[in-house]
Amino acid sequence: MGIAEHSVVSFRIFGDGLVPSEVTSILGCEPTHSCAKGDIRVGPKTGNKYVEKTGLWSLAAEDRRPEDIPAQILEILGKFPEDPAVWAILRSRYTMDFFCGVFMGSSNDGLEFSPEVLGALSSRGISLSLDIYDPSED
Numbered sequence: 001m002g003i004a005e006h007s008v009v010s011f012r013i014f015g016d017g018l019v020p021s022e023v024t025s026i027l028g029c030e031p032t033h034s035c036a037k038g039d040i041r042v043g044p045k046t047g048n049k050y051v052e053k054t055g056l057w058s059l060a061a062e063d064r065r066p067e068d069i070p071a072q073i074l075e076i077l078g079k080f081p082e083d084p085a086v087w088a089i090l091r092s093r094y095t096m097d098f099f100c101g102v103f104m105g106s107s108n109d110g111l112e113f114s115p116e117v118l119g120a121l122s123s124r125g126i127s128l129s130l131d132i133y134d135p136s137e138d
Contacts, residue, residue: 005105005135007067010060011076011126015094018055023094026086029079032060069100070117077120084123091125102132 010032013023020034035041039052059079061072076098080086090096098121102111111130121128 005066006103007064007069007072008060008101009069009072009076010058010099011073011096012099013057013090013094013096015055018057018094020055020057023057023090026089027080029059031057033058066105067102067111069102069111070113072100073098073117073121077124087124095127096125097127097129099129100131102130104133104135106135 016037018036020031020036023034024030034057035052035055037052037055041050041052042048043050059076061075064072113128
């Protein structure tokens with residue numbers, strides 16, 4: 001099994017009542033992107049205006065070539081408090097996940113997650129979402 005060519009990883013928190021500044025205060029870290037439900041977003045390419053359907057607080061890791069999702073997850077988690085009470089508050093109010101985009105180099109590449117990474121996600125109540133992109137040019 002080979003290593004995927006490229007990976008992008010973001011920690012995301014969603015919720016209709018999400019106030020980005022409150023999440024920033026709880027986590028002690030500035031987001032890469034955030035919005036509240038009802039905010040107006042302007043599409044960068046089209047200039048079209050969109051109303052945000054829910055609140056979002058997101059922090060992205062540095063892209064990796066080759067893929068190293070476990071390191072990206074630990075990079076992000078290392079910026080946050082480990083206090084279980086913090087994660088209990090977030091779990092009770094919001095939905096949380098790690099979004100991972102994986103760009104495969106061939107059809108036989110693979111991924112592996114250590115017990116350390118899986119345990120860190122589980123103890124915080126964070127889901128893992130993988131979008132895996134085929135290496136074909138189609």
